Amino acid sequence: MKLWRIALRNVARNKRRSLLSGTAIAVATLSVVLLFSLIAGMLGDTVAIALTYDTGHVQVRHPEFGRYEHLSPVHLAVSDAETVQARLEALPVVASVLPRVRFGGAIYREDQNHAVYGIGVDFGREIAAAAQRLPHLAPDAGAPPALDDFARMWRLDLFGGVLPDPGARELLMSKTLADELGVTTGDKLTILTRTAVMSTQAWTFRISGLVGFPVGGLSRMVLLPIGVAQRFLQLDATGAVTDLVLYTARDDQVPDLVAAVSDAVGDRLQVRSWTEENAMYRLLQLATRIYDIISLVFFLLATTVIVNTTMMVVYERMREIGTIAALGMTGAQITRLFFLEALFIGVAAALVGVGLGIAVVLPLSQVGIDYTEAMEGVELNMSNIIYPQLSLRSTALVLCYSIAVTAAASFWPTRRAARLHPVTALRAT
Amino acid sequence: MISVDNVTKVYRSGSTEVAALRGVSLQVEDGSFLAIAGPSGSGKTTLLNLIGCLDTASSGEVIIGGVRVSDSNRKQLALFRRHHLGFIFQSFNLIPVLTAYENVSFALSLLIRDRTRVRDRTMAILADVGLADMADRRPGELSGGQQQRVAIARALVKGPDIVLADEPTANVDSETGEGLLELMRELNRRHSTTFLFSTHDGMVMDYADRLVTLQDGRITGDETRPAESQSAAAAGSG
Numbered sequence: 296m297k298l299w300r301i302a303l304r305n306v307a308r309n310k311r312r313s314l315l316s317g318t319a320i321a322v323a324t325l326s327v328v329l330l331f332s333l334i335a336g337m338l339g340d341t342v343a344i345a346l347t348y349d350t351g352h353v354q355v356r357h358p359e360f361g362r363y364e365h366l367s368p369v370h371l372a373v374s375d376a377e378t379v380q381a382r383l384e385a386l387p388v389v390a391s392v393l394p395r396v397r398f399g400g401a402i403y404r405e406d407q408n409h410a411v412y413g414i415g416v417d418f419g420r421e422i423a424a425a426a427q428r429l430p431h432l433a434p435d436a437g438a439p440p441a442l443d444d445f446a447r448m449w450r451l452d453l454f455g456g457v458l459p460d461p462g463a464r465e466l467l468m469s470k471t472l473a474d475e476l477g478v479t480t481g482d483k484l485t486i487l488t489r490t491a492v493m494s495t496q497a498w499t500f501r502i503s504g505l506v507g508f509p510v511g512g513l514s515r516m517v518l519l520p521i522g523v524a525q526r527f528l529q530l531d532a533t534g535a536v537t538d539l540v541l542y543t544a545r546d547d548q549v550p551d552l553v554a555a556v557s558d559a560v561g562d563r564l565q566v567r568s569w570t571e572e573n574a575m576y577r578l579l580q581l582a583t584r585i586y587d588i589i590s591l592v593f594f595l596l597a598t599t600v601i602v603n604t605t606m607m608v609v610y611e612r613m614r615e616i617g618t619i620a621a622l623g624m625t626g627a628q629i630t631r632l633f634f635l636e637a638l639f640i641g642v643a644a645a646l647v648g649v650g651l652g653i654a655v656v657l658p659l660s661q662v663g664i665d666y667t668e669a670m671e672g673v674e675l676n677m678s679n680i681i682y683p684q685l686s687l688r689s690t691a692l693v694l695c696y697s698i699a700v701t702a703a704a705s706f707w708p709t710r711r712a713a714r715l716h717p718v719t720a721l722r723a724t
Numbered sequence: 725m726i727s728v729d730n731v732t733k734v735y736r737s738g739s740t741e742v743a744a745l746r747g748v749s750l751q752v753e754d755g756s757f758l759a760i761a762g763p764s765g766s767g768k769t770t771l772l773n774l775i776g777c778l779d780t781a782s783s784g785e786v787i788i789g790g791v792r793v794s795d796s797n798r799k800q801l802a803l804f805r806r807h808h809l810g811f812i813f814q815s816f817n818l819i820p821v822l823t824a825y826e827n828v829s830f831a832l833s834l835l836i837r838d839r840t841r842v843r844d845r846t847m848a849i850l851a852d853v854g855l856a857d858m859a860d861r862r863p864g865e866l867s868g869g870q871q872q873r874v875a876i877a878r879a880l881v882k883g884p885d886i887v888l889a890d891e892p893t894a895n896v897d898s899e900t901g902e903g904l905l906e907l908m909r910e911l912n913r914r915h916s917t918t919f920l921f922s923t924h925d926g927m928v929m930d931y932a933d934r935l936v937t938l939q940d941g942r943i944t945g946d947e948t949r950p951a952e953s954q955s956a957a958a959a960g961s962g
Binding site for chain 2: 301304305307308614615617618619620621622623624625626628716717718721
C-alpha cells in the first residue's frame with residue numbers, strides 16, 4: 296500500500312474540512328493570478344502608450360527640451376532633422392525613425408480658452424513603422440495611408456473622417472476635445488501657439504476626422520501633418536523637429552540602440568530610452584514588487600488554514616499515529632504521510648485557483664476592464680480600458696509559489712506528528 | 725528469548741514522580757503464550773510497552789533476541805518493531821480508511837516490496853483468521869470480533885518473533901473473546917510465535933502457559949502451567 300494512496304484516502308476522510316482548506320488556497324491563488332494579470336495588462340498598456348505616443352524605444356531631442364517641456368519650447372528643436380534622421384536610419388540596430396513635432400496651444404471659442412496639445416506626424420511613416428512592430432495589424436502592402444489603418448496602429452477609436460491632406464491645414468482631433476468645443480468633422484477652428492522664433496501664430500484648421508485616444512492624458516490632442524506643423528511653428532526654415540522617435544526590432548535591443556544612437560549624435564542631442572523617463576512604468580514596476588509581497592501575505596494567510604487543518608488532523612489521529620509507529624513506520628515516513636495529505640490539498644487547490652484565474656482572465660483580456668468613469672478627470676498615462684494579460688510564466692510561477700508555500704507551511708505540523716512518542720500517541724483517546 | 729533485567733520505569737509530571745515498574749526482571753522463552761495479569765496501575769501495560777519497544781526504561785535492560793533494545797534510538801526501535809514485533813490493541817486500532825486487506829497488507833508492505841508476495845501472504849493470513857471473504861470491508865463494516873481478527877492478522881502477517889497483545893479480549897463479548905484466544909493459541913502453536921498478553925480477563929489467563937502477576941510495579945507471581953491444565957481450563961471455559 297503506497298503512502299500517497301493512504302494520504303489521498305485521508306484527504307477524503309473529512310471532505311468538508313479538506314474542501315474548506317483547499318478553498319482558502321484556491322481563492323488566494325485565484326486572486327494572485329488576477330492581480331498579476333491586471334498588473335501585466337497595465338504594464339503592457341504603459342509600454343504600448345510609451346512606444347506609440349511618447350518616446351518609441353528611444354527618443355532623440357534637444358538636451359534642454361525636457362527641462363522646459365511644460366512651456367512647449369519648440370525653439371529647442373533638432374535642426375536639420377532629415378540629415379540626423381538619415382544618419383540614424385543607417386545604423387543596423389535601428390528599425391525605423393519617425394520625426395515628430397510636439398507643441399502646445401490654445402483654441403479660443405465662445406469667450407473661452409481651451410488648451411490643446413498637438414503632434415505633427417508623418418502619417419504614412421507612422422503606419423509603416425507601426426506595421427513593422429505589429430505585423431498582424433499591418434495594412435495591405437502598397438496601400439495609401441488611410442485613417443482606419445492609422446487608427447488601428449495607434450489604438451484610436453474612429454469617429455469618422457479621413458486623414459489630413461499632407462499639404463493642407465487639416466487635423467485629426469480628439470473626440471473628447473471636439474465635444475468640449477462643440478465641433479465635428481468638417482468644422483474649422485483656430486489654434487493659437489508660440490512659434491520657434493517666439494512669435495505668436497494663429498492658424499485656422501479644418502477638422503478632417505475625429506478620433507478617441509485610449510488615454511485620458513491625450514484627450515486634448517490634435518494630430519496634423521508634420522510639414523504643416525513645421526510651417527505653423529516656423530520650424531520649416533531649419534527643417535527642425537522636436538523629437539525623433541526610434542524603434543528597434545526587439546525590446547531587448549534597446550540598450551544597444553541607446554548606445555549606437557548616443558555614439559551617432561554625440562552630446563549635441565539628448566538620447567533617452569522609453570524606460571528612463573516613464574514615471575508610470577517605473578511606478579508599475581515598483582507596484583509589481585509590492586504586489587509580490589502582498590501575494591506572499593495572501594498565501595501566508597491562506598496557509599494558516601491548512602496549517603490549522605493539519606494540526607487538527609494530527610491531534611485527531613494521535614492514536615492512529617501511535618499505531619502506525621508501532622507497526623514500524625519511522626518518523627520520516629509518518630512526516631511524509633501527513634505532508635502528502637497537506638500537499639494534495641495544496642496542489643489540487645492551487646490548480647483549481649489557477650484554472651479559475653485563467654477562466655476569468657481570458658475573457659477579460661478580450662473585453663477589458665473599463666475604468667473610464669474612475670479615470671474621468673485623471674490625466675494619467677494609462678488607458679481607460681485595461682486588458683489583463685495572462686502570462687504563462689507568471690501563472691506557472693503562481694502555481695509553483697502556491698504549492699511551495701503550502702508545502703512549507705504544512706511541514707511544521709507534520710513534523711510534530713513524527714515526533715510524537717508512540718506510547719503518548721497510543722494513549723490518546 | 726526476551727530478557728528483562730531489573731527494569732524500572734518512572735513517569736514524571738512536574739515535580740511528581742510515579743514508578744510504574746520497580747526493578748522487574750523476567751525471562752520469556754521463544755514460543756511462549758504468556759499472560760501478564762494484575763490490577764489497573766500494576767504496570768502490566770508499561771512492561772508490555774517496554775518489551776514492545778514503544779517506550780524506554782528509566783533504568784535496567786531489555787534484551788530481545790540478543791538485541792539490547794534499551795540502548796536503541798527511535799529510528800532503530802521503529803525498525804526493530806517493523807521486523808520483529810506485532811501488536812494487538814484493546815481497541816483494535818485499525819486504520820479506518822483502509823479495508824481489512826489493506827490494513828493487513830500495509831503492515832507487510834513496510835517490510836516487503838514484492839506486491840505478489842504481499843498479496844499472497846495477506847490473503848493467506850486473512851484466511852487463517854477466517855476473514856478471506858471480508859477482505860474488501862472497511863473496519864466500520866466489521867463487528868468488534870472481526871476487527872480484532874483483522875488486527876491479529878495484521879500483527880502476524882509479517883511473521884514476527886513476538887506478538888504483544890494489550891487486553892485483546894476487552895472490547896469483545898466472551899464467546900468472541902474465546903474464539904480469538906483459540907485462534908491465537910493455534911497460531912502460536914503453528915508458527916511458534918511468542919505471545920505476550922496484558923490482561924484482566926480470567927479466560928486469557930486460563931489459556932496462557934505462563935502467568936506473571938504484577939502488583940504495584942513488582943512481579944508478585946510467576947506461574948508456569950502444564951499443557952494439560954490449559955486444555956482443561958480452556959475446555960472448562962468453553
